[in-house]
Amino acid sequence: MQTTMVPNVEAKSKPRYTGISRRRRILKNLAMIIPAAVFILLILTAILAPWLAPYPYDKTSMTERRLPPAFVEGGSMKHFLGTDNLGRDVLSRVIYGARVSLSVSLMVIAITSGIGTALGITAGYLGGRTDAFIMRITDIALSFPGLLLAMLLAVSLGPGFFTVVLALSILGWSGYTRLIRGETLRIRNSDFVAQARIAGASPFRIMLRHIFPNILNPLIVVVTMAVGFMILAESGMSYLGIGIPPPMPSWGSMVADGRNDLDRAWWISMFPGILIGLVVMSGNFLGDWLRDKMDPRLRQL
Amino acid sequence: MNEIILQVEDLRTSFFTRMGEVKAVDGISFYVRAGETFGIVGESGCGKSVTGLSILRLLPEPGGRIIGGKIILEGRNLMELNKKQMRAYRGKMISMILQDPMSSLNPVYQIGDQIAESVRLHQGLPENMVEPEVISALRLLRIPSPEMILKEYPFQLSGGMRQRVVGSVAMSCHPRLLIADEPTTALDATIQAQYIALFEDIQQKTNVAIIFITHDFGVVSRICDRVGVMYAGKIVETAPTREIFKAPRHPYTSALIHSVPSLDKKDDRLFSIEGQPPSMMNLPPGCRFCPRCTFSMDVCKEQEPPEIKLTEDHSVSCWRVK
Amino acid sequence: MPDVLLETRDLIKHYPVTRGFLQRTIGWVRAIDGVSFTIERGKTLSLVGESGAGKTTIAKAILLLEQLTSGSILFEGKDLYKFTNTQLRTEYKPKVQSVQQNPWSSMNPRMRVRDIVGEPLIVNTKLSKKEVYAKVAELLGKVGIASEGMVRYPHEFSGGQRQRIAVARALALNPNLVVLDEPVSALDVSIRAQIMNLLKDLQAEHNLSYLVIAHNLATVRYMSHSVAIMYLGQLVESGEAEALFERPLHPYTRALISASQLTLPEDSDQSSKQIILTGEMPSPVNPPPGCRFHTRCAEAQDTCAKEVPVMHVVGTQQVRCHNYD
Numbered sequence: 001m002q003t004t005m006v007p008n009v010e011a012k013s014k015p016r017y018t019g020i021s022r023r024r025r026i027l028k029n030l031a032m033i034i035p036a037a038v039f040i041l042l043i044l045t046a047i048l049a050p051w052l053a054p055y056p057y058d059k060t061s062m063t064e065r066r067l068p069p070a071f072v073e074g075g076s077m078k079h080f081l082g083t084d085n086l087g088r089d090v091l092s093r094v095i096y097g098a099r100v101s102l103s104v105s106l107m108v109i110a111i112t113s114g115i116g117t118a119l120g121i122t123a124g125y126l127g128g129r130t131d132a133f134i135m136r137i138t139d140i141a142l143s144f145p146g147l148l149l150a151m152l153l154a155v156s157l158g159p160g161f162f163t164v165v166l167a168l169s170i171l172g173w174s175g176y177t178r179l180i181r182g183e184t185l186r187i188r189n190s191d192f193v194a195q196a197r198i199a200g201a202s203p204f205r206i207m208l209r210h211i212f213p214n215i216l217n218p219l220i221v222v223v224t225m226a227v228g229f230m231i232l233a234e235s236g237m238s239y240l241g242i243g244i245p246p247p248m249p250s251w252g253s254m255v256a257d258g259r260n261d262l263d264r265a266w267w268i269s270m271f272p273g274i275l276i277g278l279v280v281m282s283g284n285f286l287g288d289w290l291r292d293k294m295d296p297r298l299r300q301l
Numbered sequence: 302m303n304e305i306i307l308q309v310e311d312l313r314t315s316f317f318t319r320m321g322e323v324k325a326v327d328g329i330s331f332y333v334r335a336g337e338t339f340g341i342v343g344e345s346g347c348g349k350s351v352t353g354l355s356i357l358r359l360l361p362e363p364g365g366r367i368i369g370g371k372i373i374l375e376g377r378n379l380m381e382l383n384k385k386q387m388r389a390y391r392g393k394m395i396s397m398i399l400q401d402p403m404s405s406l407n408p409v410y411q412i413g414d415q416i417a418e419s420v421r422l423h424q425g426l427p428e429n430m431v432e433p434e435v436i437s438a439l440r441l442l443r444i445p446s447p448e449m450i451l452k453e454y455p456f457q458l459s460g461g462m463r464q465r466v467v468g469s470v471a472m473s474c475h476p477r478l479l480i481a482d483e484p485t486t487a488l489d490a491t492i493q494a495q496y497i498a499l500f501e502d503i504q505q506k507t508n509v510a511i512i513f514i515t516h517d518f519g520v521v522s523r524i525c526d527r528v529g530v531m532y533a534g535k536i537v538e539t540a541p542t543r544e545i546f547k548a549p550r551h552p553y554t555s556a557l558i559h560s561v562p563s564l565d566k567k568d569d570r571l572f573s574i575e576g577q578p579p580s581m582m583n584l585p586p587g588c589r590f591c592p593r594c595t596f597s598m599d600v601c602k603e604q605e606p607p608e609i610k611l612t613e614d615h616s617v618s619c620w621r622v623k
Numbered sequence: 624m625p626d627v628l629l630e631t632r633d634l635i636k637h638y639p640v641t642r643g644f645l646q647r648t649i650g651w652v653r654a655i656d657g658v659s660f661t662i663e664r665g666k667t668l669s670l671v672g673e674s675g676a677g678k679t680t681i682a683k684a685i686l687l688l689e690q691l692t693s694g695s696i697l698f699e700g701k702d703l704y705k706f707t708n709t710q711l712r713t714e715y716k717p718k719v720q721s722v723q724q725n726p727w728s729s730m731n732p733r734m735r736v737r738d739i740v741g742e743p744l745i746v747n748t749k750l751s752k753k754e755v756y757a758k759v760a761e762l763l764g765k766v767g768i769a770s771e772g773m774v775r776y777p778h779e780f781s782g783g784q785r786q787r788i789a790v791a792r793a794l795a796l797n798p799n800l801v802v803l804d805e806p807v808s809a810l811d812v813s814i815r816a817q818i819m820n821l822l823k824d825l826q827a828e829h830n831l832s833y834l835v836i837a838h839n840l841a842t843v844r845y846m847s848h849s850v851a852i853m854y855l856g857q858l859v860e861s862g863e864a865e866a867l868f869e870r871p872l873h874p875y876t877r878a879l880i881s882a883s884q885l886t887l888p889e890d891s892d893q894s895s896k897q898i899i900l901t902g903e904m905p906s907p908v909n910p911p912p913g914c915r916f917h918t919r920c921a922e923a924q925d926t927c928a929k930e931v932p933v934m935h936v937v938g939t940q941q942v943r944c945h946n947y948d
Contacts, residue, residue: 191729195792198686199743200716213733344811460674461903489673490838491900494882498899516812522885543887560816562845564884567865570823571845573816577781 032289035282039227042279046099053092054080058247061087066265082267084257093249094271100250101279104164105230111169113223116176121207121215123177124184134177141174147236154242164243168233179222183215217294221287228283235276251276303335306477306510307356312370314348314355317363323581325351327534328370330608333478336504338511340525340542342518342557346578347531349514353480356512357397358387375477393423396471400483402463405470406455413451416470423474438473441506442466443499461492465499475507482514497524518561522546527614530554533579533589540615550617552594588620596621626664627700628799628832629685629719634658634694636680640908653907654680656856658694662800667826667833669843669864671879672853675904678836682802685834686721687711717747717796724805726785730777736763736788737773743795762791766821783814787821794825804836819846840883844868852876855915856907862940872942874920914945922946 026033045052061083068075069082069090081090123134150167157163187193188211196206235252237243244250251272258268314326326348333339341349354360355367358379372379374394379387399405407415416435420426426434432451439447442465455463464484471479481500485493501524504511513525521528522542529539530551538551549555559572576593579585585592591601598620606620638652655677662668670678683689685696696703698715706715720743723729730739738745740762741755750758760770766787777785786806793801806822807815823846825831837843843850844864851861852875860873871877881898900919905911911918917927926945935947 191723191725192731194688195721195723195729196731196742197688198716198721199792199796200712200746201742202746205746209734210731214731344813459903489904490840490882491673491878492903494878494897494899495901498897518812519883519885522887546885546887557813560813562816562819562841564841564844564868564880567868568845571816571820573820574813577783577814578811 031285035286035289038278038282039286042098042102045095046102049095049099053089053095055089055092057088057093057096057249059088063087066261066268068265069267072267081271082265084254084268085261085265090254090267090271093254094251094275097249097251097254097272098275100161100244100248101231101234104161104168104234104244105227107165108168108172108230108234109223109226111165112172113176113219113226114173115169116173117180117212117215117219119173120177120180121184121211124181125188125203125207125211131181135181138174138177141171144171146171147240150237151240151242154237159242159245161244164234164237167237167242168230172230175226176219176222179218180215183218184211187211187214218291221291221294224290225283225287228280231276231279303337303508305332306335306375307333307512308371308373309352309356310371310373312352312355312372313368314351314360314365315368316365321582324534324584325365325581326355329529329531329534329536330370331529331536331539333510333512335477335510336508337527338504338513338525340513340515340521340528341531342515342521342528343531344516344578346533346581348534349531350482352531353397353482353512353514356478356480357391357395359391359397389423392419392476393474394476395478395480396474396476398464398467398471398479398481398484400486402460402467402487403455405467406463408455410454411451412453412455412458412466416466416473419470419473434473435469438469439466441472441503442468444469461488461496464488464496468500468503472503472507472509476509478510478512480512480514483516485520486515486517493520494523500524518546518558530557533584534581535589535618537590537619538615538617544615550611550615550622551590551619552596552621553590556595588618625661627661628664628698629662629834630660630697631681631685632659632695632697634681634684634696635692636677636684636689637692650908653856653910655684656910658853658856658858660851660858660861662832662834663848664799664832665826665830666848667835667846669835669837669847669850670853671837671840671843671850673838673904675855675907676853677856677907678853679804682721682804682834682836685800686719686802687716713747717743718799719802720793720796720798720800721802721804722786722789722793722806725809726782726789727777727809729789730785732777735774735776736768736780739777740788740792740795743792747796758795759791762794763788765794765825766791781814782810783817786810786818790818790821790825794829797829798831800832800834802834802836805838806835807842808837808839815842822846840868840880852879855904855910857915858934858941858943859916860940860942860944862938866939870940872937872940872947873916873944874922874946875916914943 064079064083065085065087067079067083070077070080075082079089079091081094084090084093119134119138123131149171153163153167193206193210196210234243234250235255238250238252239256241256243252246253254272255269258265261268309332310330311328312326312330313324313328316323316325329352331339341352343349351360356372356379358367360366367380374390379390382390413435416438417431420431420434424434435451436447439450444450444462444465455466458466485496488496497520500511503509515521525542527539527541528545529536530545530553531537532553538545538549538554545554546558549558556572556574560574562568562571574593579589579592587603588594588597588601588606591597594601600620606618608616608618609622610616611622634655635657636655638654639648640650640652641647642649658677658681660668670681672678680689684691703711703715737756737759740759744750744755744758756773759773763770763772768784768787768791772780777788780788807818810818819842822833826833833846835843835846847864849862850864850867852859852873854875860867860871860876867876868880871880878898878900886897898921902919905918913929914927914932917923920927924945930945932943932945934941934943937947
């Protein structure tokens, strides 16, 4: 009996593009490159904030209030994006705001996806009463008025970083549970799970080593889109005054600050607002691109 | 002898993928007469299904393209038709049955509607004549109580019955050529036997030419008059069914026949062909079967063998055959 | 005296059919309805039947993936239902392993081959990772896969190679019985012979018993020592393989054999011998009264519709048919 081997070489060979020019290839991937660039820029800005920002975010100045941005008549390079109603440099505050927004959303995502995934897999695999119980709690969490809860928490615990994280996490996990449960149901009936049971593996081992690695794909797609959504949620809370308290800038609170000056000092609200929109859109585009990439149709491997 | 309905000459179909050009079908020629069943036999990846799709010009886009050869149906070269003309041919002159009846039928439409759609499209009959035509198509496939089936949905029928309905759709416009791609693979053995007997009967009645694509030799022996054996995109041997089984001349045909266990006696040990089919992107020079062939000679490694006509009906592509 | 490894007695499995909001039971799917057979040590029993006959249900019951409605399974003479859960886990499961039909879905696409084949060892033994991998290399060698393959993923292998890896996994715990559910039907024709030869070699080398679920009779004849034919949840004929194929007793067995034969055009008397059954297998929710096969049987008589036939012993075979009363 000879030793057959050599796995299919094709899976390892370098892809040669035929029939598609280099330029078209770049265009096709633009849907990924731009949003990815935005995210990378965001992360770098957040990390390097103290070095990038020209001024401290809380340095007020009574004489330099509501200065326009450099490219508008009346502005100067001293304050590239202008100043707000307390004379603080908008650019610096936007940079620090990136740090706030990103850290809040990453922490919330870590907590919510962790809880949601664990609950979803457990519900999907164990089924029966466990499933019913977890799903009822999920339904309650989904239908609970989140904003109301956030306000209650802000009032009772006082506004702050951890209050915001708690407010967004306490219900936020429910968005993942249903999706992960669905994926788990699909995988649970696979032949390889049956094989693991035949080998004598415990349910915990199966959930951890067989189900979890196979739900990563849809999970990554959802998480990517969630980044933008979380920033939006935090911004909303800060806008309403129950988010990150001053003087720490959050894009949401900056939009709120500029609320009364929209007619004459539009830049105070505009720039943070544009950034919120940009990040949310990037998250959506990136998530869409990832979802297409991971489509089973493309898994000809 | 009946006239030749389909003549395929040097057909070449390739798929252009990110990894390179896959030459799924690389120069095949065969013909089919009216009232005759021509079998295309081979293993997965040999190009048999792609051949069927190429004849119907239904290759998946983007990526699949016929890059050479002629497909002549009753005198007309299908490669010269534009999209509109080709659509008129599909369903009316040529029809196809696929392996999985569940995905060939639309789950949300009643059976009667699905067959009627085909009839309306191709026959231009007045509305009151459509239903009788549908019922006669169902009767052709020996479906019991056709009037009741009209209102049913695919999920209400068994696998064998669904495959008959698919057959009705295919035969509803009296095509001259029917291409059947593994239609019995998903059916149970006894249902398969029924289905094949049914098709023999239909062929007798309508004189339709059938191309039967399969990997199952039992089925081939039953329904096919002549067989083409495909390997790695080429036809290596064409012969009447009897000769393929009793006197195969190509080493691959012979090895394949011997690696299938026989039902009539207990085999001591099955012959197994070593190795695997070649990658369709990195084809070896010379004969494609050479790496696995127990009879290979030096010339086999260097040059592709020509097609040699042994008799009127039997051709082989092999250097060993003089 | 035959050395019996596993025996089943009167296995019955009925699934409830429910309807409506309150899930009222309106009927039962009688998937298996009184099946008894034995598997000898070192021999192969094939369970043959068409879809709906119940063979997969039996395989699942033996692998403890399904609970029976009633009946007993005796392993090495001992009744499984008297085993405690721990005993099942330590004394039964490791000895009864399985190879499935579909080589593409039977392996976790995210695990490397060495972890896939090693999993039974990791779960059931206290061997170190190094020891496990050493055993995996040995197992892969037995099925003809080079050890470089250990770090690869399943998708890097062809169907036939994957099925070999599945066989290696099945052998990891030195089982006595391997349940093979259509082990070659998803593979190419020329690869089937390779795998069947491999299975036979391993059987001889390790004195393995096989329970093969199959529908292809030629494969069955090549691989089996004994055969059991199922129809609609019951055994209709069983016995020693060669005898059964040479002299099939039950009309259904004859029809199956006829449907699977090669019939060449010039064998003119073949076509008259061809047996084509009418109709289709009825639903297991409402099996026909009396003999379940009578609705399609060319030889059916009046008693067949009224009385359920019992198993008669005819030589080395058993057949459930009124023709042999």
